[in-house]
Amino acid sequence: xxxxxxxxxxxxxxxxxxxxxxxxxxxxxxxxxxxxxxxxxxxxxxxxxxxxxxxxxxxxxxxxxxxxxxxxxxxxxxxxxxxxxxxxxxxxxxxxxxxxxxxxxxxxxxxxxxxxxxxxxxxxxxxxxxxxxxxxxxxxxxxxxxxxxxxxxxxxxxxxxxxxxxxxxxxxxxxxxxxxxxxxxxxxxxx
Amino acid sequence: xxxxxxxxxxxxxxxxxxxxxxxxxxxxxxxxxxxxxxxxxxxxxxxxxxxxxxxxxxxxxxxxxxxxxxxxxxxxxxxxxxxxxxxxxxxxxxxxxxxxxxxxxxxxxxxxxxxxxxxxxxxxxxxxxxxxxxxxxxxxxxxxxxxxxxxxxxxxxxxxxxxxxxxxxxxxxxxxxxxxxxxxxxxxxxxxxxxxxxxxxxxxxxxxxxxxxxxxxxxx
Numbered sequence: 001x002x003x004x005x006x007x008x009x010x011x012x013x014x015x016x017x018x019x020x021x022x023x024x025x026x027x028x029x030x031x032x033x034x035x036x037x038x039x040x041x042x043x044x045x046x047x048x049x050x051x052x053x054x055x056x057x058x059x060x061x062x063x064x065x066x067x068x069x070x071x072x073x074x075x076x077x078x079x080x081x082x083x084x085x086x087x088x089x090x091x092x093x094x095x096x097x098x099x100x101x102x103x104x105x106x107x108x109x110x111x112x113x114x115x116x117x118x119x120x121x122x123x124x125x126x127x128x129x130x131x132x133x134x135x136x137x138x139x140x141x142x143x144x145x146x147x148x149x150x151x152x153x154x155x156x157x158x159x160x161x162x163x164x165x166x167x168x169x170x171x172x173x174x175x176x177x178x179x180x181x182x183x184x185x186x187x188x189x190x191x
Numbered sequence: 192x193x194x195x196x197x198x199x200x201x202x203x204x205x206x207x208x209x210x211x212x213x214x215x216x217x218x219x220x221x222x223x224x225x226x227x228x229x230x231x232x233x234x235x236x237x238x239x240x241x242x243x244x245x246x247x248x249x250x251x252x253x254x255x256x257x258x259x260x261x262x263x264x265x266x267x268x269x270x271x272x273x274x275x276x277x278x279x280x281x282x283x284x285x286x287x288x289x290x291x292x293x294x295x296x297x298x299x300x301x302x303x304x305x306x307x308x309x310x311x312x313x314x315x316x317x318x319x320x321x322x323x324x325x326x327x328x329x330x331x332x333x334x335x336x337x338x339x340x341x342x343x344x345x346x347x348x349x350x351x352x353x354x355x356x357x358x359x360x361x362x363x364x365x366x367x368x369x370x371x372x373x374x375x376x377x378x379x380x381x382x383x384x385x386x387x388x389x390x391x392x393x394x395x396x397x398x399x400x401x402x403x404x405x406x407x408x409x410x411x
Contacts, residue, residue, distance in 0.1 A: 053279055056411050071279055075272025079204070081211030094200035094280070117211075118271075 005030050006066055006141050006172040007052060013060030014047045021047055022191055023060065029141065029172040034163060034183060037176040039191035045176035046074070046145050048191065052174065053143050069141035074149075076130035080119035084110045084129040087118070088136065097136040108132045109154065123150035131159060134166075142166060144175040148182065156182050197282040198290045205294035208267070215260060219299045220306065223256035227310045238315045245314035246324065246375040249307055253328060254364050256303055257335035261356050264295055264340065265347040265402075269409055274347075278410045285403035292340035292402070300336045304329045324375045327387060331371035334391040337398035338363035344405035366390045 006029045013023040021044030029035055037045045050056040052063055053071050078087050088101035105114055108128040113121055121129070127150045134142060142163070148156050160182045163173050167186075175181075209216040230248050231241060265288075268274040277287045307328045308321040342360035346352030367390050373383040 055275060055278060068281075069279075071275060073272055073275055075270070075275065077272035077276050079208060079211075079267070079271055079273065081208060082204075086207075090200055090204055091276075093203075094197040096196050 006033075007063065007174070008065075009052060009061060009063040011061035012048070012051060012058050012063070014044055014051065014056075015059045016044075016047065025061070025191075027052070027174075027189065029174055031140075031170050031172060032167050033172045033186045034167055035172070035174045036181050036185040036188045037174065037191065038188055043191040045191055049073075049143050049145050049174065049176055065141065067140035069143050070134045070139045072130055072134070072142075072144045072147055074145055076126045077133075078118040078121070078126050078129055080117065082118045083113075083115045084108075084121070084125070084132070085114045087129055088132050091133050092136050095137045099136050101132075101136070104132045104135050105129070107135070109158065124152055124155060127151055128155060128158075131162070134162065140171045142171065142173045142175075144173065146176055146178065148177070197280055198286050201277070201287045202290040202294045205291045206298060209295065209298040215263075216298045219256040219259040220302050222259045223252050223303050223306060224310060226255060227252040227314065230314065241315040242317070245311055245316035246320070247372055248314060249311060249316075249324075249328065250331065250368055250372055250375075252310075253303055253307070253332055254335055254361070254368060255357075257300060257332060258339050258342075258353075258357050258360055260295070260299055261339040261343040261360075262346065262353045264291060264343045265406060265409070266343070266352070269347045269406075274406060274410050278407060283403070284406060285399040288340065288344065288402040288406060289399040292336055292399070295340070296333060296336040300332050301329075304332055320375070320378060323379050327371050327374040327379060327384060330384075330387050330391045331367045334367040334394040335360075335364055337391075337394040338367075341398050341401040341405065344402040344409065347406065348409045367394075 007027065009027040012025040012027065014021040027048070037048060039045050047056060051058045053069060082090065084105050085101060088105055092099060092101050105111065108131060110125065110128055113125050118126065147159060151159060163183050167173060227248055234240060234244070265274070278284055280287070304325055307325055311321040312318060339356065339360045342356040345359055346355045349355055367387065370383050370387040370390055374387050377383055
């Protein structure tokens with residue numbers, strides 16, 4: 001089972017406070033698959049993603065993954081003193097990436113604010129910088145929590161292309177979304 | 192992929208962050224000097240009296256100064272999302288926590304040690320006693336920063352957790368303070384300096400594990 005899936009999670013349950021967010025939930029992600037998580041605010045989309053990422057321990061169930069993942073949460077992970085160039089160089093070093101951070105920043109449309117400190121970047125520029133991390137090293141699984149937040153139409157089109165390219169080359173994406181998915185989802189899971 | 196590059200990157204980022212805070216990295220130094228310099232004004236400037244308490248005053252000032260900027264060490268990482276990324280890295284989180292604490296010590300802790308002879312002289316401590324004492328203050332200061340790091344990690348998710356950090360860390364300082372003070376009083380002769388070294392080594396081994404466990408809770 002796990003040999004032909006990137007993620008196999010079975011019997012997941014999560015409790016927040018006194019409330020059961022979900023229980024006996026099975027989630028799987030195959031190669032080339034785009035899984036969209038849907039549900040109203042507070043339904044547990046973020047919690048599910050955090051469980052799959054290993055950040056939060058599930059109250060029930062197990063998660064098996066075949067391969068490493070990239071994470072994009074609500075917080076972009078950009079330090080207030082870091083410029084997009086420094087941010088991408090930092091993670092390139094940390095992850096042993098051969099990619100050219102500068103080329104990736106340009107690709108993300110960050111050529112102009114390349115040397116602007118994080119605290120002065122707009123929300124969209126920060127999100128583009130964080131998305132640049134996904135291209136530093138090739139990781140089969142992308143876990144994205146509301147990835148289109150703060151992006152302009154250009155940015156949305158760019159991220160849609162990134163997701164399509166990633167899935168065409170064998171990767172898988174799980175994204176929590178509100179509103180219409182700009183890309184064609186393989187499957188939807190409503191919490 | 193067990194290369195040390197994530198650890199190096201974390202160290203480098205922490206150094207950059209310390210400098211980027213403007214004078215923030217220098218705050219502990221100012222606090223250390225200021226706190227120690229108050230003593231002659233409150234105790235009186237009689238040389239023999241000051242000399243008797245001088246080395247102890249330096250220990251108290253060092254312990255308090257090491258906590259001054261501990262609040263932001265992990266809190267900033269938690270708030271901006273960096274901690275989430277480190278927590279998912281293949282590199283064990285305790286190594287990342289160690290790198291961050293050591294970088295912080297290098298910027299804010301080592302200068303305190305360098306400063307001890309200068310302040311010691313103004314407290315009438317004999318100069319001959321001060322230079323060897325730097326070894327003890329260096330070892331003790333490192334232990335203070337390590338325990339402070341655990342407290343900082345525990346308080347990372349607490350808004351305005353500065354006071355909580357002091358309450359958590361100060362009891363952990365006691366063994367270091369005891370053996371540190373005895374070492375300096377006996378001029379680094381005898382077993383006390385060995386006990387001080389042992390307490391610092393213990394902190395080096397245990398504090399990063401404690402800090403990483405606290406950070407995992409904070410990020411959950």
